[in-house]
Amino acid sequence: MIYLDNSATTKPFKEVLDSFVTVSSEYYGNPSSLHNMGAQAEKLLSQAREQVSKLLKVKPSEIYFTSGGTEGNNLAIKGTALLHKNKGRHLITSSVEHPSVRSAMEQLEQEGFEITYLPVDRYGRISVADLESAIRKDTILISIMHVNNEVGTVQPIEEIGDLLKKYPTILFHVDAVQSIGKIPLLLKEGRVDFCSISGHKFHGLKGTGALYIREGTRLAPLFSGGNQERKLRSGTENVAGAVAMAKALRMTLTKAETGLVRMKKIQSMLRNGLTEIEDVQIHTPHEHAAPHIINFSLKGIKSEVFIHSLEQKGIYVSTTSACSSKKKSPSKTLLVMGVPETLAESAIRISLSFENSIEEAITALEGFKESADQLRKVMK
Template identity: 90%
Template sequence: MIYFDNSATTKPFKEVLDSFVTVSSEYYGNPSSLHSMGAQAEKLLSQAREQVSTFLKVKPAEIYFTSGGTEGNNLAIKGSALLHKNKGRHLITTSVEHPSVRTAMEQLEQEGFEITYLPVDEFGRISVANLEKEIRKDTILISIMHVNNEVGTVQPITEIGALLKKYPTILFHVDAIQSVGKIPLSLYENRVDFCSISAHKFHGLKGTGALFIREGARLAPLFSGGNQERKLRSGTENVAGAVAMAKALRMTFTKAEAGLEGMQKIQSVLRKGLTEIDGVQLHTPNEKAAPHILNFSLTGIKSEVFIHSLEQKGIFVSTTSACSSKKKSPSKTLLEMGVPETLAESAIRISLSFENRMEEAITALEAFKESAKQLRKVMK
């Protein structure tokens, strides 16, 4: 089996699964309980928080555990909008955000907020100059993803952060779900107020994540209950999940140097090989793109047909975002980049992890060529 769908989810490290099982079976106390088992669980939770903060280079008190990227994005966007609505009701994002951001913005529009959706160029990147033109006196939040989950484009977070130093009242949220462990991001230097991460994108477990909330930045909670996570995220903490996420993050950063080098070499081979296949058009830009995502189209072949053909050969890739793939509609990101609808309907996403090997890339390229040739014969 060749698994090239790591942007949808990664395979958990064995050590991560082991840590989850150990904590779940031996330290299962509620961290809010007053007895010693509760104290043990609370200590593990605090240690996990400290470890996550160490790798993100922030303070432990700025890390809030969530159920994943969707909750983190919703908490940052809706929580800041609801708390600061008396200061302004204008938010800015891009036209190519993940559905968890896009839909949150659309829900706020129904509540009377005004949203500006920044266009992107043919590489899927926004213009910082255009962003500044859209800033108004009533702008309260800007939400921009770091790495696009479909084409791998890296947005100019550093330039945006520098710009926002002139606008200290505007909050800045970054969706870093696809970039953790792959593209460096200094949250302090780039003036980020909120940052979402999700464990299952870096070999942790589904249902676990974290939201960085800069000291001094404030949000309205979305959940009511027992006031866990310093009153911002009520609900009994997933201690085993948090410990497992910290373990996955530590292992990811440990593997990063060698892993990134290998990943870049594999992506380079895939990129070159794909361009040699008749009818292939690459959508992932050559520069300012993540090392693990490669998006392309095969003219005249529907993406779902190609995917099922590859699956029969034991190769797993995807179309758009996993959250949108079952809708069978063209990628909104590609359409916003100016890709014709017929090509967008044929889009395929390859996404790598540090665990992939060069031999897999070579085998996959042969399978791509074979499947494309076979499908074109059938379609004639």
């Protein structure tokens, strides 16, 4: 099996699974309980928070554990809107955000907020000049993803952070779910107020994540209950999940130095090989692109048909984002990038991890070509 759908989810590291099982079976006390078992669980939770904060180069008090990217994005966006609605009701985002951001914005629109959706160029990148032009006196939040989950475009987060130094009252949220371990992001220096990450994107477990909230910045909680996570995220903490995520993040960042070199080599090899296949158009840009994603279309062949053909060869890829792949509609990201609908309907996403090998890339390219040739013969 050759698994090339790592932007949807990654295979958990064995050490991550082992730590989850150990904590779940031996330290299963509720961290809010007063007895010793609760104290042990609370200590493990605090250690996990310290580890994540150290790896992200922030303070432990700035890390809040969540269930993943979707919750983190919703908490940052809706929590800001609810708390600051009397200051302003205008938010800015891009037209190529993940559904968890887009849908949160659309829900706020129904509540009377105004949203500006910034256009992107043919590479899927926003213009910082367009962003500044969109800023109003009542703008309270800007939410921009770091790496696009479909085409891999890297947005100008550092430039946005520099711009926002002139606008100290506007909060800045970054969805870094796809960039952790692949593209550096300095939260403090980048003037980022909120940053969402998700454990299962870097070999942790599904249902784990964290939201960075800059010290001195506040949000309105979305959950009511026992006031866990310093009153911001009620609900009994997933101690084993937090410990496992901290380990996954540490292992991923440790592997990054050598892993990124191999990953970039594999991406280049795949990209060059795809250009040799008839009627392939690659949508992922050469510049300002993450090293783990390649999005391409195979003219005249529906993406679902191509994916199932590859699956029969033991090769796993995807169409758009995992959250939207079953809708069988063209990628909105590709459409706003100016890709014709017929090509958008044929889009395929390859996404790598540090675990993929050059040998797998060679075999995958052979499979891509064989499937393309077989399907074209059937269609004639």
